[in-house]
Amino acid sequence: MTTFDSKYDMFPAGDVGVVEGEMNIPSQGGPSGESMEFNTLDEPIKETFMRDLRAVGNKFFHVLIPKEKTSLLKEWDLWGPLLLCTLMATILQGSTERADNSNDGGPEFAEVFVLVWIGAAVVTANSKLLGGNISFFQSVCVLGYCLFPIALALIICRVILFMTQNSFLFFLRLVISMVGFIWATFAATKFLGDSQPEGKKALAVYPICLFYFILSWLVVSHSNV
Numbered sequence: 001m002t003t004f005d006s007k008y009d010m011f012p013a014g015d016v017g018v019v020e021g022e023m024n025i026p027s028q029g030g031p032s033g034e035s036m037e038f039n040t041l042d043e044p045i046k047e048t049f050m051r052d053l054r055a056v057g058n059k060f061f062h063v064l065i066p067k068e069k070t071s072l073l074k075e076w077d078l079w080g081p082l083l084l085c086t087l088m089a090t091i092l093q094g095s096t097e098r099a100d101n102s103n104d105g106g107p108e109f110a111e112v113f114v115l116v117w118i119g120a121a122v123v124t125a126n127s128k129l130l131g132g133n134i135s136f137f138q139s140v141c142v143l144g145y146c147l148f149p150i151a152l153a154l155i156i157c158r159v160i161l162f163m164t165q166n167s168f169l170f171f172l173r174l175v176i177s178m179v180g181f182i183w184a185t186f187a188a189t190k191f192l193g194d195s196q197p198e199g200k201k202a203l204a205v206y207p208i209c210l211f212y213f214i215l216s217w218l219v220v221s222h223s224n225v
């Protein structure tokens with residue numbers, strides 16, 4: 001019994017030892033200041049939504065004025081491409097009467113939606129096979145955001161379609177669509193050009209031009225309101 005009692009003499013009655021320490025969650029950033037990692041768990045939903053919305057708007061701005069090359073590559077997202085794709089598919093789909101008569105209103109929406117995402121995936125796969133040094137989703141993000149000029153051209157052409165159509169207005173829609181095409185291609189190559197090895201940039205740019213040209217042609221050929 002002496003051996004058994006000696007095991008518990010280290011902790012007097014009512015005292016099982018002292019447990020000391022701090023429950024701290026380590027941070028990947030620095031100890032203080034702006035270098036500390038921002039924790040969004042305690043952030044209100046409204047602030048989170050507005051912060052993400054500002055980030056999407058900032059990416060749209062950099063597509064319109066593509067001066068620097070890393071804005072769409074640092075923190076990629078697919079919210080902007082999804083918004084643009086849905087907008088374009090909604091506008092390009094057939095009218096209600098056309099859908100009722102020929103049953104092609106729904107498939108047009110699906111065709112545009114699939115064309116955008118499958119086309120972006122194929123262009124990205126081509127870029128990766130050529131030795132591109134950016135990730136798959138970074139490339140899809142850039143290609144999707146650079147649809148913005150074409151989407152703007154589609155909206156303007158949609159407004160023009162409410163007027164009485166003639167040859168001049170068709171030519172005007174053609175010019176607007178081609179401006180959107182050139183703008184989108186220039187922005188995409190601005191962001192993705194440096195990701196390709198020397199000597200293969202032309203092989204990477206050609207599918208991008210073809211991708212945006214097909215979408216721009218859909219804008220021109222869209223004639224129903």
